Amino acid sequence: MTTYQPRPAGSATAQPVSAVPEAKLSRRQIAKRTLVSLALIILAAAVFIGGWDMINISRAAQKTFGSGNIFSALTPTDLKSSSGRVNILLVGYSADDPGHPGATLTDSIILMSLNTTKHSGYMLSIPRDLCVDIPGYDVYGCSKINEAYKDGGIALLEQIVASDFNTPINYYALVDYSAVRDTVSALGGVWVNIQSPDPRGVYDPNINVTDGGPLKLANGWQKLNGQTALNLTRARGDSPDAYGFPQSDFDRTQHQRQVIDAIKQNLGWTLVLNPLKNGKLFSAVGTNVKTDISVSEARPLFSLFKNIPQSQLQSLSLNSLDGKDYLRSYETYSGESALVPAAGLSDYSQIDAAISSLNQN
Numbered sequence: 544m545t546t547y548q549p550r551p552a553g554s555a556t557a558q559p560v561s562a563v564p565e566a567k568l569s570r571r572q573i574a575k576r577t578l579v580s581l582a583l584i585i586l587a588a589a590v591f592i593g594g595w596d597m598i599n600i601s602r603a604a605q606k607t608f609g610s611g612n613i614f615s616a617l618t619p620t621d622l623k624s625s626s627g628r629v630n631i632l633l634v635g636y637s638a639d640d641p642g643h644p645g646a647t648l649t650d651s652i653i654l655m656s657l658n659t660t661k662h663s664g665y666m667l668s669i670p671r672d673l674c675v676d677i678p679g680y681d682v683y684g685c686s687k688i689n690e691a692y693k694d695g696g697i698a699l700l701e702q703i704v705a706s707d708f709n710t711p712i713n714y715y716a717l718v719d720y721s722a723v724r725d726t727v728s729a730l731g732g733v734w735v736n737i738q739s740p741d742p743r744g745v746y747d748p749n750i751n752v753t754d755g756g757p758l759k760l761a762n763g764w765q766k767l768n769g770q771t772a773l774n775l776t777r778a779r780g781d782s783p784d785a786y787g788f789p790q791s792d793f794d795r796t797q798h799q800r801q802v803i804d805a806i807k808q809n810l811g812w813t814l815v816l817n818p819l820k821n822g823k824l825f826s827a828v829g830t831n832v833k834t835d836i837s838v839s840e841a842r843p844l845f846s847l848f849k850n851i852p853q854s855q856l857q858s859l860s861l862n863s864l865d866g867k868d869y870l871r872s873y874e875t876y877s878g879e880s881a882l883v884p885a886a887g888l889s890d891y892s893q894i895d896a897a898i899s900s901l902n903q904n
Contacts (some may be wrong), residue, residue, distance in 0.1 A: 620839040622847070624659055625711040628902060629847065631655045631719040632701055632715040633666075635776075635799070637691065638803065648689040649700065650720070651799050654710065656902065657847055664848075665857035665901065666803065667864075670798035673676070674873055675703050676889060685877050709895040714836050714844075722831035723776055726806060728769030729823035733805035735775070735798075737762050737810050745787030745794075747778035772802050793862055800858040807856070810849060859901075861894065 552650045622629050629835075635651035643694035650671060657664035680686065680694045691700040701712045727733050737760050739745045750756025755770040758778045767775065779795040780788025788794045836844060873883040886893045 568807045620837070620843070622659070622840055622843055623713040625713060625741060626902070627634050627659050628714050629657045629659060629844065630710055631657075632697075632704060632712050633718060633803075634697065634700065634715065635718050635720055637720055649692045650689070651796060651856040652688065652700070652704070653796075653803075654704065656710070657851065659847065661855075662851050663855040663857075664851050665859050666800045667859045667861070667898070668793075668800065669704065669708075670792060670796070670861065670870070670882050672792065672880070672882050673861075673870075674883045675707060677703065683882060685714065685881075685883070686875070687879070687881055689737070696746045707891045707894075708898060709891070712841075716832055716833065716834040716836070719831040720773060720777065722827055724769040724773040724800060725827035725831060726769070726824060727767065727802070730806065730809045731811055732766050732768050733772060733802065734764055734773070735801050735805050738762050739787035739794075741787040742788060743786060745775075745778070745780070747774075747780050747782060747788065749785070750778060750780045767802075767805075769780050772805075776802050790862070793860055796860060797858065803855065804856065804858065806851065807849065813885065814858065864894075864897050865895075865900075869897065 630652075632848050633651075633653040633655055634649050635653075636649050637855055648671070651671040652671065654667045654669060655664065656667070669688065671687065673688045674685035675688045675691070677686050677694055677699070680690075688700075688703065691703050698714050701715055704710065705712050737744055739762055743764065744759070744761040745760045746757065748757040750758045754774060756774060758771070758774045760767075760771075776799045777793070778785075778788070778798070779791045780786065781791060811901070860871050868881045869885050871885045873881045873888070875881050882892055884890050
């Protein structure tokens with residue numbers, strides 16, 4: 544193939560000039576260019592698809608976080624921590640069902656502690672029937688810890704946990720149980736490994752049909768939709784016909800930690816690769832979660848959480864911590880069954896020592 548240049552002044556005819564051959568690209572260069580192009584396409588799609596929902600995301604951020612707006616996430620700040628750990632009090636309650644008798648009580652309390660340098664952490668469930676001293680409210684001895692929020696709000700509950708467990712609380716997240724359903728639904732479901740000692744799995748007929756019940760799951764890996772995940776976190780098998788819940792509330796708290804862990808496994812990749820779901824996830828959080836975490840702290844905290852390998856995020860309970868049961872049964876002044884430290888009423892010395900050892904190791 545030839546091309547012709549314009550005839551220079553004084554030339555009789557135009558001279559043919561051979562075309563300059565294009566440099567041949569290596570396979571590595573082609574692959575690199577292809578990946579860059581693909582990344583730009585994904586980024587453009589993310590902006591186009593996710594951008595339209597930015598208003599809803601911003602509103603969700605304002606509802607959820609303690610301060611700041613969605614753009615504060617662009618300038619993240621350092622996290623509060625205590626001795627190299629970020630301690631978060633996760634509190635579940637039933638604001639979505641205000642008509643039932645326990646709507647103002649906390650159904651679940653989980654102390655999540657994340658090591659800021661070692662990429663490790665744990666989730667420790669605090670039984671809702673644990674009998675504690677509620678300052679200013681106890682007249683006849685101790686009360687169940689799930690009454691603290693009703694009596695004095697999240698600040699009082701934080702105070703009790705920090706004092707009894709000798710653990711400073713850096714942040715709290717007050718979670719309406721609907722957050723579980725809506726978050727799992729936004730993720731398209733999560734996988735949970737049911738490991739009941741009953742060969743049939745788990746069954747709780749107390750879950751209403753209107754809520755997708757009764758709950759019935761076989762042992763092994765099960766993919767749960769949002770409503771079933773919510774039902775699993777609530778079920779404790781206290782019906783005579785139920786099975787698979789030999790430890791009642793302890794089984795329930797174990798399932799709660801399993802669902803949190805399953806959400807964690809799915810969350811990171813979904814936020815990166817499926818921007819269409821981001822609005823739904825932010826809406827699930829914004830509608831159902833209240834926290835004192837600021838928007839500028841949310842990004843580094845999420846990064847800290849998701850970068851902990853699954854094998855390094857321990858799921859713990861006080862009735863089996865370090866292979867020991869640190870609790871014993873107790874009867875309150877009103878005749879209710881409750882739990883107290885094995886060392887004695889209001890004696891948290893053994894529990895505190897176990898948590899201290901856990902933090903050091």
